[in-house]
Amino acid sequence: MHRNKVRTLIEVVIHALFWLGVYYALQALTVYSYRVMTTNNGRVANVDGRMPFHYSWVTVGALMGLFYGNILWLFRGVLRFRNRLLAVSVVAGWLFVMFALNYELVLRMISRGRNPADRSDAGGAALHGPPPPSRPTLFSVDDWKHMQLVMCALFLAILSIAVAYFFIKEWIRNELQRSQAEAQKLSAEVKFLRSQINPHFLFNTLNNLYSIAQRGGDEKLADGISRLSGMMRYMTYEINTDTVPLLREIGYLEDCIAINKLRYADSEVSVNFSYPAPQAIARVQVAPMLFISFLENAFKHGVSIGHHSCITMAISIDPKKLVFTCENPDHSAVRRLKAGEGGVGLENVRRRLELVYPGRYNLQAGPEEGKYKVNLQIEFA
Numbered sequence: 001m002h003r004n005k006v007r008t009l010i011e012v013v014i015h016a017l018f019w020l021g022v023y024y025a026l027q028a029l030t031v032y033s034y035r036v037m038t039t040n041n042g043r044v045a046n047v048d049g050r051m052p053f054h055y056s057w058v059t060v061g062a063l064m065g066l067f068y069g070n071i072l073w074l075f076r077g078v079l080r081f082r083n084r085l086l087a088v089s090v091v092a093g094w095l096f097v098m099f100a101l102n103y104e105l106v107l108r109m110i111s112r113g114r115n116p117a118d119r120s121d122a123g124g125a126a127l128h129g130p131p132p133p134s135r136p137t138l139f140s141v142d143d144w145k146h147m148q149l150v151m152c153a154l155f156l157a158i159l160s161i162a163v164a165y166f167f168i169k170e171w172i173r174n175e176l177q178r179s180q181a182e183a184q185k186l187s188a189e190v191k192f193l194r195s196q197i198n199p200h201f202l203f204n205t206l207n208n209l210y211s212i213a214q215r216g217g218d219e220k221l222a223d224g225i226s227r228l229s230g231m232m233r234y235m236t237y238e239i240n241t242d243t244v245p246l247l248r249e250i251g252y253l254e255d256c257i258a259i260n261k262l263r264y265a266d267s268e269v270s271v272n273f274s275y276p277a278p279q280a281i282a283r284v285q286v287a288p289m290l291f292i293s294f295l296e297n298a299f300k301h302g303v304s305i306g307h308h309s310c311i312t313m314a315i316s317i318d319p320k321k322l323v324f325t326c327e328n329p330d331h332s333a334v335r336r337l338k339a340g341e342g343g344v345g346l347e348n349v350r351r352r353l354e355l356v357y358p359g360r361y362n363l364q365a366g367p368e369e370g371k372y373k374v375n376l377q378i379e380f381a
Contacts, residue, residue, distance in 0.1 A: 323376070
């Protein structure tokens with residue numbers, strides 16, 4: 001936390017120094033050079049002078065609007081556009097808006113001010129004759145058209161800096177997230193290896209229990225043992241990849257529902273789980289074990305013994321995104337998901353989503369109208 005604050009403070013200082021440098025550079029470039037004629041004891045003399053461009057702060061403000069409007073808002077939005085021409089057009093439109101705003105504000109301010117050629121000299125002597133000739137610099141106010149060409153180049157330069165800054169920062173962020181994901185995966189694998197018992201012994205034991213339950217005529221217990229065995233095989237052998245078929249994840253959720261329902265009477269809990277037809281999602285891939293935390297939370301906090309509780313869960317897809325919803329009663333014992341309360345907390349789920357689907361998910365979870373509701377949307381790449 002302390003490192004993040006220091007990093008943020010350093011970044012703020014760098015930005016402040018950058019814009020201070022832009023301001024003084026603009027002030028230096030927009031100095032207006034002029035020559036006037038004065039009278040001194042009946043003699044005519046030429047006096048050279050330099051006048052600063054008083055509206056640099058307006059231009060710097062427009063440049064800041066262009067820069068931060070792009071890196072904080074516009075670039076993140078246009079990256080989602082499939083049409084690259086449309087994305088470039090939107091960025092160009094924002095450039096035009098900020099340029100036009102600067103143009104209009106500066107023009108209005110200049111029109112209300114005084115012409116530099118109408119000034120008196122520093123000693124207060126009156127100027128005689130027609131306005132003296134001036135020697136314009138690069139950003140001469142009198143040469144308005146030339147000034148706008150240079151201003152356009154300046155705005156394009158700041159846009160280029162914004163593009164470089166945004167993509168370098170995104171690359172650093174993605175590399176950091178990738179490193180964190182790899183470290184998290186390695187840590188999980190180490191923990192698994194440390195806690196793993198011989199899986200063959202475990203599965204053989206479950207198979208023996210399944211056979212005993214069948215011989216005893218307890219089909220419900222046999223079905224539960226069979227489902228538990230399938231869940232453990234899935235967790236042991238099939239989730240060591242970045243993605244798994246959505247159908248397989250749905251099967252795992254159905255097994256988890258059946259196992260959890262064994263703890264309650266049929267009158268105490270009912271689960272409605274809906275999802276698309278298998279042929280409609282045959283090719284859809286998702287990160288493994290992504291929805292199980294919400295289902296476990298629904299059973300843990302949404303079922304009250306002695307009362308009927310209904311858990312409603314659904315998965316739907318369209319060409320652009322997957323939507324997962326889960327809803328359960330908000331009994332007095334219902335609490336928000338928190339890390340450390342057993343299972344995976346909501347913050348950990350958000351963290352995993354951020355690592356696996358950065359910028360492509362939206363998660364809303366919390367009590368609402370007497371129920372605990374979860375709505376997770378994941379955009380397809």
